Amino acid sequence: MAEELKEEIQEGVHLKTITPEALKDAIDHHDLPCLKEIVLKVPDIDIAEALSELDIKDTIRLFRDIDTAHAATLFDELSQEQKEELIKAMTDKELVSIVNQQSADDMADTVGDMPANLAKRVLQAADKDMRQDINTLLKFKPESAGAIMTTEFIEFREGKTVEEAIKEIREKGKDAETIYTIFVTDKKRKFVGTVGLDKLVLAQPENALKDLLDIDVPSVHVNTDQEEVANLFRRYDLNAMGVVNDDSCLVGIVTVDDAVDVMTQETSEDIEQMNAVSKLEDSYLETHPRLMAKKCVPWLIVLLILGTFSSLVLSTFQEQIGVLPVLAAFIPVLMDTGGNAGGQTIALMIRGLALREFKPRDIGAILWREMRSALLIGLCVTLFSFVWFTIEQYTGIVHNTQADFVNGTEWATIWNGECWSLAFAGEVFKVSAIVSVTLFFSVLVSKVIAIVLPLGVAALKKDPAIISQPLLTTLVDMASLLIYFGIAEVLILQFV
Amino acid sequence: MAEELKEEIQEGVHLKTITPEALKDAIDHHDLPCLKEIVLKVPDIDIAEALSELDIKDTIRLFRDIDTAHAATLFDELSQEQKEELIKAMTDKELVSIVNQQSADDMADTVGDMPANLAKRVLQAADKDMRQDINTLLKFKPESAGAIMTTEFIEFREGKTVEEAIKEIREKGKDAETIYTIFVTDKKRKFVGTVGLDKLVLAQPENALKDLLDIDVPSVHVNTDQEEVANLFRRYDLNAMGVVNDDSCLVGIVTVDDAVDVMTQETSEDIEQMNAVSKLEDSYLETHPRLMAKKCVPWLIVLLILGTFSSLVLSTFQEQIGVLPVLAAFIPVLMDTGGNAGGQTIALMIRGLALREFKPRDIGAILWREMRSALLIGLCVTLFSFVWFTIEQYTGIVHNTQADFVNGTEWATIWNGECWSLAFAGEVFKVSAIVSVTLFFSVLVSKVIAIVLPLGVAALKKDPAIISQPLLTTLVDMASLLIYFGIAEVLILQFV
Numbered sequence: 001m002a003e004e005l006k007e008e009i010q011e012g013v014h015l016k017t018i019t020p021e022a023l024k025d026a027i028d029h030h031d032l033p034c035l036k037e038i039v040l041k042v043p044d045i046d047i048a049e050a051l052s053e054l055d056i057k058d059t060i061r062l063f064r065d066i067d068t069a070h071a072a073t074l075f076d077e078l079s080q081e082q083k084e085e086l087i088k089a090m091t092d093k094e095l096v097s098i099v100n101q102q103s104a105d106d107m108a109d110t111v112g113d114m115p116a117n118l119a120k121r122v123l124q125a126a127d128k129d130m131r132q133d134i135n136t137l138l139k140f141k142p143e144s145a146g147a148i149m150t151t152e153f154i155e156f157r158e159g160k161t162v163e164e165a166i167k168e169i170r171e172k173g174k175d176a177e178t179i180y181t182i183f184v185t186d187k188k189r190k191f192v193g194t195v196g197l198d199k200l201v202l203a204q205p206e207n208a209l210k211d212l213l214d215i216d217v218p219s220v221h222v223n224t225d226q227e228e229v230a231n232l233f234r235r236y237d238l239n240a241m242g243v244v245n246d247d248s249c250l251v252g253i254v255t256v257d258d259a260v261d262v263m264t265q266e267t268s269e270d271i272e273q274m275n276a277v278s279k280l281e282d283s284y285l286e287t288h289p290r291l292m293a294k295k296c297v298p299w300l301i302v303l304l305i306l307g308t309f310s311s312l313v314l315s316t317f318q319e320q321i322g323v324l325p326v327l328a329a330f331i332p333v334l335m336d337t338g339g340n341a342g343g344q345t346i347a348l349m350i351r352g353l354a355l356r357e358f359k360p361r362d363i364g365a366i367l368w369r370e371m372r373s374a375l376l377i378g379l380c381v382t383l384f385s386f387v388w389f390t391i392e393q394y395t396g397i398v399h400n401t402q403a404d405f406v407n408g409t410e411w412a413t414i415w416n417g418e419c420w421s422l423a424f425a426g427e428v429f430k431v432s433a434i435v436s437v438t439l440f441f442s443v444l445v446s447k448v449i450a451i452v453l454p455l456g457v458a459a460l461k462k463d464p465a466i467i468s469q470p471l472l473t474t475l476v477d478m479a480s481l482l483i484y485f486g487i488a489e490v491l492i493l494q495f496v
Numbered sequence: 497m498a499e500e501l502k503e504e505i506q507e508g509v510h511l512k513t514i515t516p517e518a519l520k521d522a523i524d525h526h527d528l529p530c531l532k533e534i535v536l537k538v539p540d541i542d543i544a545e546a547l548s549e550l551d552i553k554d555t556i557r558l559f560r561d562i563d564t565a566h567a568a569t570l571f572d573e574l575s576q577e578q579k580e581e582l583i584k585a586m587t588d589k590e591l592v593s594i595v596n597q598q599s600a601d602d603m604a605d606t607v608g609d610m611p612a613n614l615a616k617r618v619l620q621a622a623d624k625d626m627r628q629d630i631n632t633l634l635k636f637k638p639e640s641a642g643a644i645m646t647t648e649f650i651e652f653r654e655g656k657t658v659e660e661a662i663k664e665i666r667e668k669g670k671d672a673e674t675i676y677t678i679f680v681t682d683k684k685r686k687f688v689g690t691v692g693l694d695k696l697v698l699a700q701p702e703n704a705l706k707d708l709l710d711i712d713v714p715s716v717h718v719n720t721d722q723e724e725v726a727n728l729f730r731r732y733d734l735n736a737m738g739v740v741n742d743d744s745c746l747v748g749i750v751t752v753d754d755a756v757d758v759m760t761q762e763t764s765e766d767i768e769q770m771n772a773v774s775k776l777e778d779s780y781l782e783t784h785p786r787l788m789a790k791k792c793v794p795w796l797i798v799l800l801i802l803g804t805f806s807s808l809v810l811s812t813f814q815e816q817i818g819v820l821p822v823l824a825a826f827i828p829v830l831m832d833t834g835g836n837a838g839g840q841t842i843a844l845m846i847r848g849l850a851l852r853e854f855k856p857r858d859i860g861a862i863l864w865r866e867m868r869s870a871l872l873i874g875l876c877v878t879l880f881s882f883v884w885f886t887i888e889q890y891t892g893i894v895h896n897t898q899a900d901f902v903n904g905t906e907w908a909t910i911w912n913g914e915c916w917s918l919a920f921a922g923e924v925f926k927v928s929a930i931v932s933v934t935l936f937f938s939v940l941v942s943k944v945i946a947i948v949l950p951l952g953v954a955a956l957k958k959d960p961a962i963i964s965q966p967l968l969t970t971l972v973d974m975a976s977l978l979i980y981f982g983i984a985e986v987l988i989l990q991f992v
Contacts (some may be wrong), residue, residue, distance in 0.1 A: 299836070307832055311828065311894050340795070352781075
């Protein structure tokens, strides 16, 4: 058996792993010693993933061949689909064993997404406490502290001694989600603080819990948004956190692994929204192409409609383009640069708000800071682009026909001429100036919009990630085009 | 004092907080009972932030007025700048007390970023073990497991009993970063597995550690990238993880709070790069405008230069635009939509790679999936846009002068005419068709590039986030314009 468990030393990670084929082999042969070794040495989630590539019948057979303790922990790592298939295939007795070893919050998540008949079967298999916990948890608002908490925690009155506490932990601790953090309440069951298990182990047996309390720990209300909960874990380096009801009485706890999952989920949603994708509920590979299309099409259509404004502006200025056709050649780089500059800032705004680095009311300080960097950035971009666009015209990459006209000569003769045609140079510089000065204002305007919009949306208590970079770009495009042709009008009318 | 500690019940979060003004007040008056209450009830990081708005002298005075245990934990939450100022102001005796109560990994981070003279002072204040630990940690590659680990952990041979282990933990556990996870080694000091403190507390005193071991836990090499480490925490719901050297001997551990910090940092970097911002080392508000400009300008310039291709294409097709000027009006929406579609996919690619949801070698499965959704999306966008662009032309939002010409009548007479001018409709539909069909291919091409590029870059072991959405947009622009004018050529030559 040992040779089938590969030691994966990929990128320095030491871990035992099993391939789906090797796993199937062991399952097919009912190789009990081998299967026992697998569940001991290979992490549950990796076994679950290997199982997902096999038939569900193999999963069912595996579950019957391993001990109940491991079956329970492995069950938790299966996908929702695998869990449902397994439950359908299990006998009532097997179901009772599996279900009652799960933690209540994981079971509640599973049951919540199940078809009603399966859910009923699971709840019937659950013992009274578990069933009550599941029903309690299912009542809470989705994506709130109540929805991600568990009701299985250790709670003691503050007057208890260390010795009494440890004794009780030994008796009841097996059923708690975590005993690393002990939650302490007063006589009225109000949450007062926590004691770490490490502190408990290191303390004198006769100490009272209230002498060891950490009281500088946050707790949250059941309706607090899960993103807020995750941020508290991140900020205060928590291992577990208490959840209270309206009377400040402890009703549940959130553990760090669930907080990490929330952080990951919320960040993925932000990234999706920032790029005009409606929130995917699952991972990329789990999302069916038809559903993916549903998540992508809406914003593309909305942005297409908003893009009408740019089309309107360009159509209105068709005459100017007729007079100075080279202006059209710079439209892409003009709009891209404005959008890019704004996109930089908006990413920093949305991320900063998500990590609570600043709040909407800090808009003054942020605008002051951004204006200074935007001016510097605008200046660099303008100076560089002026030179660059001049080079583009001189080398013929972009053909400035107006310059031909004014110069009255063939393009090629510029290089052979003895004196530099001032009139020609003027035409080239005029165009470079129009574009590069527009870029300057484009950068400034886009960065200001990129601050005001998301902070404004956040101030209205909505999700700022809704201001996606594509949305910003579309708005900035319109502003940039208006500025572009505005400046072109001024310079053309003045000098032609 | 109690009234100055506000209970912050913002968004359901219960936490005691202090304003900088109230804190300064207590410091100025040397109000020892009040200060004691503050450090007990307000989390250290919040006190540190309040201090950052006061003068450094206030920080120094606070540190002298609170007990050494709290001074040590509070020190860890100060900013690098505050720490350095404080160290300069402290006496050697005070420094010894503070430094030796810090954890070695936090001290190593602090010393690593200090000017040499301060670092020397700190190392001299450190006791022998601490100094050795700091020097060891500083040798490791930045952003590796070695750089984020700590050397202060509990390690036992597997033969030890639970009773012996708990006794030793009581004696030595105070100095460990965490005693929640006990690391177990064999006789050769090779890492074999972990035992949770909870398991230890719940076990029989005579059990040997090797009977309680979790062996399905990963460990990493000191040179493993920190992002890989963070992903392991996320995947396996770890609390702490062992770090080994070339001989598989345990040299340090990483704890979950540090892993969470790495996750946050790595995600922020991905988001910055995806939006063409070079990695910021600090948060937004900590980044000076001049530095922000340095982080933003490079990519804007590079993208501007790459945008030359689009300018070249448009300049080359100036004649077509002359024949059918309305084509120019649709350029913004054409390029935006392609960029938006690609941006959606690239965000999902970069995020999926970062979370290890898939690897570069899954490119086959991903392309197959994406092609199917891209076809659906392209179809929806094309059909909608054909109708929309037709409406735009009929309502005069976009003025199709060619249609005027062919129709030979004023624009307005279309609505008054009795028979629908077929020639006119043809002109309008021709343009709508050119743009919407281009959009179809634009969406497809952009989504394919959005998969191939980041996965290709990841396959070369480079950071895929370098393929920012702006970079993708610039590449897609060029492709879209070529397709656009290519189709226009075909349709114009055929029908005009």
